[in-house]
Amino acid sequence: MSQASSAQPRALQPFHLAFPVTSLDNARAFYGDLLGCPEGRSSPEWVDFDFFGHQLVAHLAPDETGRASVNAVDGDNVPVRHFGVVLTMDDWNTLAARLKTAGTAFIIEPHIRFKGEVGEQATMFFLDPCGNALEFKAFKDISRLFAK
Numbered sequence: 001m002s003q004a005s006s007a008q009p010r011a012l013q014p015f016h017l018a019f020p021v022t023s024l025d026n027a028r029a030f031y032g033d034l035l036g037c038p039e040g041r042s043s044p045e046w047v048d049f050d051f052f053g054h055q056l057v058a059h060l061a062p063d064e065t066g067r068a069s070v071n072a073v074d075g076d077n078v079p080v081r082h083f084g085v086v087l088t089m090d091d092w093n094t095l096a097a098r099l100k101t102a103g104t105a106f107i108i109e110p111h112i113r114f115k116g117e118v119g120e121q122a123t124m125f126f127l128d129p130c131g132n133a134l135e136f137k138a139f140k141d142i143s144r145l146f147a148k
Contacts, residue, residue, distance in 0.1 A: 014055055016056075017054070017055070017056050018056075019058060019059065020063075020064035020132075021058045021062075022062040022129075022131070023130065024046075024058060024060055026130060027128070028047060030128045030129050031049045034098070045059065045060045046058060046060065051085065058130075065130045065132060066131040068080060068081055069081075077107075079125065082132075083133075084137065086136075086138060086142070087136060088142075089140060099124070105127070106124055107133060110124035119147065120144070121137045121138065121139050123137045124137075
């Protein structure tokens with residue numbers, strides 16, 4: 001498979017991520033109700049979510065959950081294992097407000113990282129109820145997503 005040149009725009013393909021949860025009910029409440037991700041197929045051991053156009057599969061595996069190592073990034077201790085999505089700035093602000101209203105305990109409060117630098121971005125980190133770390137970010141100029 002050849003790699004597309006980073007200079008050429010390419011159609012974004014949905015990614016698939018399977019991850020462990022301690023409770024499917026808690027995952028449904030968090031991903032479905034709080035984040036607004038529609039539910040897809042499911043079984044007694046897993047459930048699919050439409051995560052902003054991407055396929056997340058929450059698998060019941062309580063022994064596999066939890067937060068691990070962190071790395072320092074621009075003055076914050078960022079969980080090494082995390083996932084999320086890059087939103088528009090308006091959608092990021094809306095989600096940050098919804099999470100604050102819901103009483104979400106942030107690992108890293110919503111703020112602007114790398115202020116004034118090429119990679120300037122809005123970011124926030126929080127845990128789902130099963131201990132999985134999520135990051136949501138936004139760029140004023142999305143063309144800077146991979147800029148060096």
